[in-house]
Amino acid sequence: MAQTQAGLVDDFGIPVVIINRTVDYAGISQVGSDNIQGGYWAGRYLSSLGHQHIAFIGGLPDSSTHQQREAGFLEGLRSMNQDCLATEIGNYRYEDACQATRRLFSSPTRPDAIFAANDLLALAAMEILRHEFTLKVPSDVSIIGFDDVPMAAWPSNSLSTVRQPVDMMIQKATELLMKQMIQEDMQPEHLILPATPMLRGSTRLPS
Incomplete structure (x- = not known):
C-alpha cells in the first residue's frame, strides 16, 4: 500500500492493519517480521x-x-x-x-x-x-x-x-484490527516480530 493510499484510508477512518509490508506513514498499524x-x-x-x-x-x-x-x-x-x-x-x-x-x-x-x-x-x-x-x-x-x-x-x-513468524503476524494483525474496530481512537501500533535462522543443507558447514 503506497503512502498516499494509506493516508486516504486513514482519512476515511477505515480500520486497516498492514501485514508483512511497511509504509512510511505513522497513521496505520503495521505488523511485520524483522x-x-x-x-x-x-x-x-x-x-x-x-x-x-x-x-x-x-x-x-x-x-x-x-x-x-x-x-x-x-x-x-x-x-x-x-x-x-x-x-x-x-x-x-x-x-x-x-x-x-x-x-x-x-x-x-x-x-x-x-x-x-x-x-x-x-x-x-x-x-x-x-x-x-x-x-x-x-x-x-x-x-x-x-x-x-x-x-x-x-x-x-x-x-x-x-x-518469518507468519502465524504470529496474522494473530497480532487480527488483534490490532479487532481493537481498532472497538476503540475508534486507538493509536496505531507498529510491531516487528523476530525472524529465525533455519540452517539446512544448502549452506556449507562451518570450518
Missing part, C-alpha cells in the same frame, strides 16, 4: 563460512521487504569487512530469478554464495545452478533464502533460510 535483522544474519553467516564472492538476488526493488532485507544483508557483510559481489533482481518471480542467476554465473567472477530475498528466488537459483551450470549446492555455492515456505524443508531442497 527483515533487517534476518538479512544481517544472512550476510554475516555467509561471510563467516569463508565465502569471498557473495551475491544478492532481490525481489521487487520498490517493496519494503526487498529494501529491508537487502539493507540488513549489506550491513551484515560490512560488519565482516566484505562487500556484495553483485546484485540481480528477481521480482519475486521464478523465471526472473532463473534469468538473474544465469546473469550472475555468466560473469567473469562467479559468486560462491547467494542470499535471495525470498525462498522462491533461492529455489530458482538452486535449480539453475544444479541443472544448467552443473554446480553443487553447497560445496560450490551456498544459498540462503527468506520466509521458510514448506518447500524449503523438502529433502531435495534442504534450503537454509530465515523463517
Whole structure:
C-alpha cells in the first residue's frame, strides 16, 4: 500500500492493519517480521563460512521487504569487512530469478554464495545452478533464502533460510484490527516480530 493510499484510508477512518509490508506513514498499524535483522544474519553467516564472492538476488526493488532485507544483508557483510559481489533482481518471480542467476554465473567472477530475498528466488537459483551450470549446492555455492515456505524443508531442497513468524503476524494483525474496530481512537501500533535462522543443507558447514 503506497503512502498516499494509506493516508486516504486513514482519512476515511477505515480500520486497516498492514501485514508483512511497511509504509512510511505513522497513521496505520503495521505488523511485520524483522527483515533487517534476518538479512544481517544472512550476510554475516555467509561471510563467516569463508565465502569471498557473495551475491544478492532481490525481489521487487520498490517493496519494503526487498529494501529491508537487502539493507540488513549489506550491513551484515560490512560488519565482516566484505562487500556484495553483485546484485540481480528477481521480482519475486521464478523465471526472473532463473534469468538473474544465469546473469550472475555468466560473469567473469562467479559468486560462491547467494542470499535471495525470498525462498522462491533461492529455489530458482538452486535449480539453475544444479541443472544448467552443473554446480553443487553447497560445496560450490551456498544459498540462503527468506520466509521458510514448506518447500524449503523438502529433502531435495534442504534450503537454509530465515523463517518469518507468519502465524504470529496474522494473530497480532487480527488483534490490532479487532481493537481498532472497538476503540475508534486507538493509536496505531507498529510491531516487528523476530525472524529465525533455519540452517539446512544448502549452506556449507562451518570450518
